[in-house]
Amino acid sequence: MHSTAARRKVLAWRRAAHAERPAEVVPELLAEVRSHLTGSDTTALGLWTEWAAVLSAARARLRTVAAEVGSQEEQALRVLLNTPALANALAVVSPVFSRRVRQLGPRRLSHSERLTAYRYAVRAALKTSPLSSLTELAPYRPEDRARVRTSLHPLILHTVLRSAAPRIGIREQLSWRANASWRTGAHGTWLSEPQLHAGNGFGWSNDEIIDVRRRSELAEAVREPGELAPQRLARHLDSGLVGIDDPCPQGELLDWLTAALATSADACARRAGTHLATAGEALARMEKGDAHERTHALAKLNESLRLALRALGTADDWPLTAVTPVYEDRADAVSVPLPGPSHRSALRHYAAAACDALGLSPAYRAMAGEFVSRFGPGGVCPDVFAFCQDLARTGWPYTTEPALPEAPPRPGRSSC
Structure with a gap:
């Protein structure tokens, strides 16, 4: 060279x-x-x-x-992300990503943004479960049309309910009950908690019996929980000694709480009711709004729920930090008609034939005989567990010979 x-x-x-x-x-x-x-x-x-x-x-x-x-695929992704069904769902599922995509302007999607958009597109096409909030994309035939229902997470509503329950004006509207493990029978009063054990490849369970007959104040609290002072009732509710039943169906609980808190004599409860009313308005806007409106409504909803919980005295923002506050599900717009007289008659006829074909064991007959002797024909047992505990103490059914009923009893809801 x-x-x-x-x-x-x-x-x-x-x-x-x-x-x-x-x-x-x-x-x-x-x-x-x-x-x-x-x-x-x-x-x-x-x-x-x-x-x-x-x-x-x-x-x-x-x-x-x-x-x-790449440019064509990015444009296709932009069109997909701007589709009302997906855009509205992303405003709930991932409000941060939804806001960032809507504010892109002329800027191209980054590599991570394209991957995220692809994942949501695949998820929307293949996994439209209720909690995914992508149910608007589920394929439905024209005759199977359904509407999308936007709801609050049940844990949030029940947390608000339990925080408000002991307050005067709310407690009177609720049905209070003792802890399910509190038993009162012929042999006294006790608490029975199931204990689970496992080790060395073996597992077993038993009931730990705690004698509380000397704690008369607890027994009184369980008998009339609604008459306790609000603070003491709140402590018993938090400890699990007493509980409450839902005052209405799950779908109506937000409206019930808003109305009950708004009319309470407690100033903090009324303030919480005002915040819940704002949350309800934001939830309604989310059902009908586009992606931009839903993002703002979601932020307003979260803030209103946080203020409502704080007004009721919760220590932190739980459960807002633990669960997704809003999810969507499909609610069929067509109600299922009730069975007509002919269908009801056929069902009763089939049930009678099925009951006649049942073979009742001696143990069942002995239990039914003891039940009838205590509660009468067609009676109701208020505590099945306590009834069985008393039977176990008598050695039933092997050491007793209760009189058998003349006719085999029809099985009820519990025995079925």
Whole structure:
């Protein structure tokens, strides 16, 4: 080689050949190398330069096509993200991502944003479960039309209910009950808690019996929980000694709480009712609004729920920090008609035939006989667990011989 530059180019060519990495060679360099290889076969060098040029052109076309396809796919993703069904769902599922995508302007989607958009597109197409809040994309036939129902998480509503329950004006409207493990029977009063044990490949369970007959104040509290002082009632409710039943169906609980708190004599309860009313308005806007309106309504909803919980004296923002506050589900707009007289008659006839075909064991007959002797035919047992505990103490059914009823008793809800 007559020049240092040419020698460097030849060395780079050789390194590319050893690495099996085709690289273009200019015609001047190829001619100079061939001039130094007089009498040798240089066909391979010509093939190298020819196919290296072809590969470079193919790579250039690939880069151009990839850029065009990437631009088309990004545009398709933008169109998909702006589809009302997906945009409205993303405003609930991922409000931060939804806001960022709607504020992009002319800027292209980043690599991470494209991946996120792809994941949501796949999830919307394949996994439209109630908690995914992507149910608007579920395929439905025209005759199976349904509406999307936006709801608060049940845990949030029940937390508000339990925080408000002991307050005067609310407690009178609730049905209070003793802890399900509190038992009162013929042999006294006790608390029975199931205990689970496992170890060394074995597992078993038993009931730990705690005698509380000496704690008369607890027994009184369980008998009339609604007559306790608000603070003491709140402590018993938090400890699990007493509980409350839902005052209405789950779908109506937000409206019930708002009305009950608004009419309470407690100033904090009324303030919480005002915040709950604002939350209800925001939830209603989320059902009918677009993605932009739903994002703002979701922020207002979260803030209103936080203020309502704080007005009721909760220590922190739980459960807002533990669960997704809002989820959507499909609610069928067509109600299922009740069975007509002919269907009811057929069901009763089938039930009678099924009951007649049942074979009742001696143990069942003994239990039914003891039940009838205590509560009478068609009677109601207020505590099935306590009834069975008393039977177990008598050695039933092997050491007693209760009188059998004349006719086999029809099985009721509990025995079924």
